[in-house]
Amino acid sequence: MHLGGYLGAFRNWVRLQDSYDTVYCVVDLHAMTNPYEVDEFTATRLETAKVVLALGVDPARSLLYMQSQVPQHAELAWILGTITPTGVLNRMTQYKDKVARGMPANVGLYTYPVLMAADILLFRAELVPVGDDQKQHLEMTRDLAERFNNRFGDVFPVPHPLIPETTGRVMSLTDPTSKMSKSDTDPKGT
Numbered sequence: 102m103h104l105g106g107y108l109g110a111f112r113n114w115v116r117l118q119d120s121y122d123t124v125y126c127v128v129d130l131h132a133m134t135n136p137y138e139v140d141e142f143t144a145t146r147l148e149t150a151k152v153v154l155a156l157g158v159d160p161a162r163s164l165l166y167m168q169s170q171v172p173q174h175a176e177l178a179w180i181l182g183t184i185t186p187t188g189v190l191n192r193m194t195q196y197k198d199k200v201a202r203g204m205p206a207n208v209g210l211y212t213y214p215v216l217m218a219a220d221i222l223l224f225r226a227e228l229v230p231v232g233d234d235q236k237q238h239l240e241m242t243r244d245l246a247e248r249f250n251n252r253f254g255d256v257f258p259v260p261h262p263l264i265p266e267t268t269g270r271v272m273s274l275t276d277p278t279s280k281m282s283k284s285d286t287d288p289k290g291t
Contacts, residue, residue, distance in 0.1 A: 113230055113265050115157035123163040124224045125153065130168045130175065131217070134210040168220065177219035178212070184248050185215050189241055195234065218242035221260055222249075228263045236262060 117123050129146040137145075146167060158165055168174050190196070193214055200206045217238050221229055222245070231239050239262050246257040 111156045118159055118162040125158055125163055125165050126168045128168050134213055173223055174219050177223050178216040181218055181245050182215050214238045214241050218245045222246055222257045225258055226260050227258050229260045230263045
């Protein structure tokens with residue numbers, strides 16, 4: 102957990118429980134886009150769930166689960182992938198930024214936005230709390246929902262972003278031109 106994650110996401114998630122039916126998942130499938138060791142990965146995902154609970158996400162008021170334990174995430178991502186033009190993925194700025202910063206360019210990272218769309222659409226979310234940096238992915242999710250509905254009938258609501266007015270994007274402490282990120286190579290940046 103870093104300051105940007107707390108200010109930009111977790112603090113708002115706790116508040117949202119009071120007004121909405123909230124669903125949160127530990128995005129361990131997304132985390133696999135980073136290099137990892139199996140033992141460390143397992144411990145990290147459990148630790149992440151503990152941190153989310155410790156910060157105030159209440160399982161009596163919100164659904165919290167491990168993404169990998171719900172195979173429909175991957176299944177829907179595959180289906181959505183079949184209607185996602187590669188040109189759309191080629192324009193995703195986060196992929197380009199991460200590869201430019203040295204992350205391995207792999208298909209998982211490239212299709213990350215499609216899995217994110219599946220995460221959102223699977224639960225038929227109407228409002229999605231996202232940081233300013235995720236707006237592009239949510240726009241793609243909206244387009245995919247519309248594309249899917251036009252082809253197969255009205256299945257998914259078209260989700261809208263819920264972006265906090267403050268802390269929509271928390272910048273790195275060492276490089277104020279880039280956002281604070283857990284994948285920052287300099288731990289002083291978080």
